[in-house]
Amino acid sequence: MFEHYFQCPYCWEEVSMLLDxxxxQQTYVEDCEVCCNPIEVTPQFQENELVGFDVQSIEQ
Structure with a gap:
């Protein structure tokens, strides 16, 4: 596991997330630690290195 920093698509604050x-390749939903809105997270790894990372807001 390692920590990755990114900008929340709702509140624009920099947040961190532990990635496995x-x-x-995985896609899951996790709440922003600042504003608590759900974020769809899609990290991609190759040989244990992060090669792609995307976050999307989930319209409610």
Whole structure:
């Protein structure tokens, strides 16, 4: 696991998230630690290195 920093698509604050490089491609929903809105997170790993990272707001 390692920590990755990014900007929340709702509140624009910089937040951090722990990512698991043991799964090469994954998509899941996690709440922003600042504004609590749900964020769809899609990290991509290759040989335990982060090669892609995307976050999307989930319209409610």
């Amino acid at each position: 490089p043991s799964i090469s």
